Amino acid sequence: EAGVTQFPSHSVIEKGQTVTLRCDPISGHDNLYWYRRVMGKEIKFLLHFVKESKQDESGMPNNRFLAERTGGTYSTLKVQPAELEDSGVYFCASSLFNQPQHFGDGTRLSIL
Amino acid sequence: QQQVKQSPQSLIVQKGGISIINCAYENTAFDYFPWYQQFPGKGPALLIAIRPDVSEKKEGRFTISFNKSAKQFSLHIMDSQPGDSATYFCAAPGRYNFNKFYFGSGTKLNVKP
Numbered sequence: 704e705a706g707v708t709q710f711p712s713h714s715v716i717e718k719g720q721t722v723t724l725r726c727d728p729i730s731g732h733d734n735l736y737w738y739r740r741v742m743g744k745e746i747k748f749l750l751h752f753v754k755e756s757k758q759d760e761s762g763m764p765n766n767r768f769l770a771e772r773t774g775g776t777y778s779t780l781k782v783q784p785a786e787l788e789d790s791g792v793y794f795c796a797s798s799l800f801n802q803p804q805h806f807g808d809g810t811r812l813s814i815l
Numbered sequence: 816q817q818q819v820k821q822s823p824q825s826l827i828v829q830k831g832g833i834s835i836i837n838c839a840y841e842n843t844a845f846d847y848f849p850w851y852q853q854f855p856g857k858g859p860a861l862l863i864a865i866r867p868d869v870s871e872k873k874e875g876r877f878t879i880s881f882n883k884s885a886k887q888f889s890l891h892i893m894d895s896q897p898g899d900s901a902t903y904f905c906a907a908p909g910r911y912n913f914n915k916f917y918f919g920s921g922t923k924l925n926v927k928p
Contacts, residue, residue, distance in 0.1 A: 707858070734914060745819070746859070746904060746918040759915055794858055801913060803849060806858035 705729065707797050707807035715813045721783040724810045728777070728797030734758075735778050736804060737770060741791040749793075752778060764789075782812075790814045817841055817909050821919025828926050834892040836922045838905035841886065845908040850879065850890050853902045853921075862903070863890070895926045 708727040716722050728735045737749040749768070750760040754775035763770070767786070772778040782789050792811050796804040820839045828834045840848075846866050851859035865872045865879040865888065872879045878891040892899055902921045909915035 736914070738918075743920070745821075745920040746906075748909075748915050748917065751912075751914050759912055761915075796858075798914075803861050803864065804914075804916065806851070806860065808856065808858045 707795055707805055709793075709795050709807035709810050711810060712808065713811045713813075715815065716785055717815050718787055719784045721781065722785055722812060724780045724782075724793055724795075724812070726778045726780070726795030726797075726807060728795070729805055732797035732799055732805075733775070734798045734800065734804075735772060736796040736798075737778070737780055738794040738796065738806075739791050740794065740809075741788075746794065749780075785812075785814045787814050817843060817907060817917040819905060819907050819917045819919045821905050821922060823922060824920070825923045826925070828895045828924065830895065830897060830926055830928050832895050832926075834895045834899070834924055834926070835889060836903055836905070836924075837887065837889045838907075838919050839885075839887045840907040840917070842910045843908050844910055845913045847908055847913070848879070848881065848888050849906050849916075850877075851904045851906065851918075853904065859904055892924075895924075897926045897928050900924055900926050 710725045735752040740746045748762040751758045752772045792809040794809045796806045798804045849864035852862040853859040876893045881888045905919045906916040
């Protein structure tokens with residue numbers, strides 16, 4: 704069984720540019736989550752999809768972040784325009800209903 | 816809201832020793848506390864989890880101890896091996912949302928040969 708896949712693994716962009724991160728969950732997992740870890744700090748929840756619906760987006764930092772999950776399969780997280788404080792590792796996770804979350808390897812985002 | 820405090824930030828243990836990492840949480844209506852293990856360049860992988868109808872859960876060399884009244888839980892790694900060197904995260908579910916996990920800040924474990 705393929706795990707959670709994230710693209711790209713690394714992204715380096717300049718402040719003000721746009722970046723789109725992609726996550727492919729484990730097949731059959733209706734629940735999809737986005738998390739972020741800023742250097743040395745805790746892994747912070749961003750949002751939770753159930754199929755294509757946003758169940759909880761209370762962790763999204765501001766309106767420069769937009770997450771979508773059209774068709775309830777893969778998800779994208781767009782940052783526009785990117786700011787320096789957006790640098791960090793963005794993790795995606797997926798799960799079955801009320802089951803453990805499985806994480807991808809993350810996208811390391813660097814804003815210059 | 817929920818806050819999870821994890822300590823220590825880093826830990827050096829000799830091969831064969833016991834590694835102990837502690838976590839404390841504030842509030843949750845749900846009883847499920849996982850520990851994740853992360854190797855460099857990889858995502859966190861579920862290591863072991865406890866549903867505190869028991870105060871302890873053991874899987875091989877890894878044991879979770881849970882103290883519900885103190886709102887604390889800890890990970891013990893017995894007979895620590897160099898291959899255990901990784902960053903460990905504890906997590907607790909949110910107060911109102913089981914699927915919204917709050918993570919500790921991580922403990923970087925280095926097991927010396």
